[in-house]
Amino acid sequence: MPSVLLIEDEPALGMIVKDSLEVRGFAVQYAADGEEGLKLFRQQCPDIVVADVMMPKLDGFSLAEQIRRENRTVPIIFLTARSQPADVVRGFELGGSDYLKKPFSMDELIVRIRARLGQAPAAAPNEPATLRIGQYHFDHLKQRLHLGPHEEALTHREAELLKRLYDQRNQVLERTAVLQELWGDDNFFNGRSLDVFITRLRRYLKDDPQVQIVNVRGVGYKLIS
Structure with missing residues (x-):
């Protein structure tokens, strides 16, 4: 319960x-x-x-x-x-x-x-348990991000957002689509929330200069790694 x-x-x-x-x-x-x-x-x-x-x-x-x-x-x-x-x-x-x-x-x-409180979805059959993002290892199901001995515990929404950026890496993740999927609505308040979550993910990934989350003005975000 x-x-x-x-x-x-x-x-x-x-x-x-x-x-x-x-x-x-x-x-x-x-x-x-x-x-x-x-x-x-x-x-x-x-x-x-x-x-x-x-x-x-x-x-x-x-x-x-x-x-x-x-x-x-x-x-x-x-x-x-x-x-x-x-x-x-x-x-x-x-x-x-x-x-x-x-x-x-x-x-x-x-x-x-x-x-x-929702559980993270199961990994796809051919998807490795740990994903590589530059020098980072990202465990989507356990919601953990590793760089060497350092481990960052992600919230459910942080992990889901990072997974979508990873799936669309080097391509644009559309802002409206991710707001509808993870927030349920693309209104102004949810949009500001998404901006805060992107800022958090950038902070978590800052120790590898080859990894960037860039804004694509008026469209969305792109994970470069």
Whole structure:
């Protein structure tokens, strides 16, 4: 049973979301503020975190920043009424996996939770377990990127995006197509999220100067290796 840590300072909304998730087969731990949420995160090690942004004691962005110091891979979905582009970008830069604006439907939240918890697809029959990207070794299924003794643990979406860039290496990966496939929509907010993820992948690959992810203006991205 997937475990969800729900952190929401509006008790009525928190209870509605908690009950709705439990009816659909999730085990839910509920916290009413960021400090309590961080404590539960350390105690329970949930599969996913769903957190409001504007909370007392410790806001959602600060909570995510703290969680990312301790765990780089657990998905974090922000719930918030804040929809300014700068807020959205900051949330993703701090390690958020998804961003859902209030008011939201429970069906949409559940779809996004399930998507973030999805397993990576099985490798194709003739595909090696480890892929070479320049000097890097990329294990798609285990979501790991290696360069010598150094190992980088990728999030599910980072691994899926890198796999698509690898499959289209030295060709253009179309921005609209990858947004539809991995984000479900090519709207402005998801587009800014994709930009943040591309920046992260560039940082992971920076130690091999022969590997580059270049922008193809108005079209998408190209992995050169």
